[in-house]
Amino acid sequence: MTRRSGVRDVIAYNWPQYAAGLVAAGVCAALAGRLPYPLRTMARAGSAAAVGLLTSATVASWLVYDRSELYDYDWLDTLLPQPPSEHLVVGTGLDEASAPLAARWPASRQITVDLYDPAVMTEGSVRRARRRVPPPPHALPGRPDALPVPRSGVDAVFLIFAAHELRQVKDRERLFEECARVLRHGGRLVLVEHLRDGPNTAVFGPGAWHFLPRAEWLRLAAHAGLLPAAEHRIARLVTALAFTRGPA
CATH class of the missing domain: 1.10.287 (Helix Hairpins)
Structure with missing residues (x-):
């Protein structure tokens, strides 16, 4: 591709x-x-x-x-113990992950959910990105507090450069709660983000404040009952974190 x-x-x-x-x-x-x-x-x-x-x-x-290695997705092998049989890709306006993940695991059933809400996500960059890369036709509409997926319905959930676009703390908390709900026991949430840290601040300056600090992502996972499982750094500026759902 x-x-x-x-x-x-x-x-x-x-x-x-x-x-x-x-x-x-x-x-x-x-x-x-x-x-x-x-x-x-x-x-x-x-x-x-x-x-x-x-x-x-x-x-x-x-x-x-x-x-970088970002878009070859081979780094997922360090975060997932095995390929998922069913997986969920959550987007917030721009979805560049569902197609390559579907190609990577053709036998895995994929669900794609689009959380974009123009009344809340008012940044021009999101609108321009959405016009340039429209959501896939099979994407289902959703809300941070209501993913259209049954409880324990998937082995993996992917939030790839998506969750930071939810600027309200409550929306992020509800999304992580929903991710925990739809994951099966032992399933994993894979979060990929720039962090508000030293390296990103050094190169992006004030723009790094659009990102969230590592501590906030760890807090959100703990709030939802998800446990840190693995981590991978990409080009020293992007962090991929995997969280697992423990026993109910």
């Missing part, structure tokens, strides 16, 4: 932020020559910082989405 350029998609989804950064850098550079010495230095530093941040974020996105 041939993928489009990941970094090109990131820029397409977030082009207003890129445009704002370039405009800010240009304005600071243009004003620098007309300002007195202390302010001139600050303007030039601001221009350099804006360009540097855009560059580091773009290079990081290229390394993660175009050059």
Whole structure:
């Protein structure tokens, strides 16, 4: 399966932020020559910082989405003890996981649920991503507190760059509770996210505040009765966490 350029998609989804950064850098550079010495230095530093941040974020996105192991999904072998017989893919507007996972496990029954709610998920990047990559036709609508899957219905649940789009704490808690509900005993929830940590803050700057810290994901899992089972780091910027459902 041939993928489009990941970094090109990131820029397409977030082009207003890129445009704002370039405009800010240009304005600071243009004003620098007309300002007195202390302010001139600050303007030039601001221009350099804006360009540097855009560059580091773009290079990081290229390394993660175009050059890393992320989209070959072989790293799943370190998180799952065996291929699932039935699995659930949960999306929140952009689903790039269901097709490759279906191809990876053709004998596994797949359920795809789309939680996108335009009244809640108002960020322009999500709308642009959704227009560029529409949800698969078989995707079922759902809510964080109501996944259309029976109790103990699947062996694995995948939240791949999805859960952080639920900006309300209660919605995330309800989603994790639902994931625990639909998992069979011994099943696993696989969560893939950038974390709000040192490496991501270093390359994405303020943009890293869109991510959630590791402690919050661990708290959500514990809240739902899920136990940490395995972890895999991808390109030093993406973390894949597996949680397991213990005895009821």
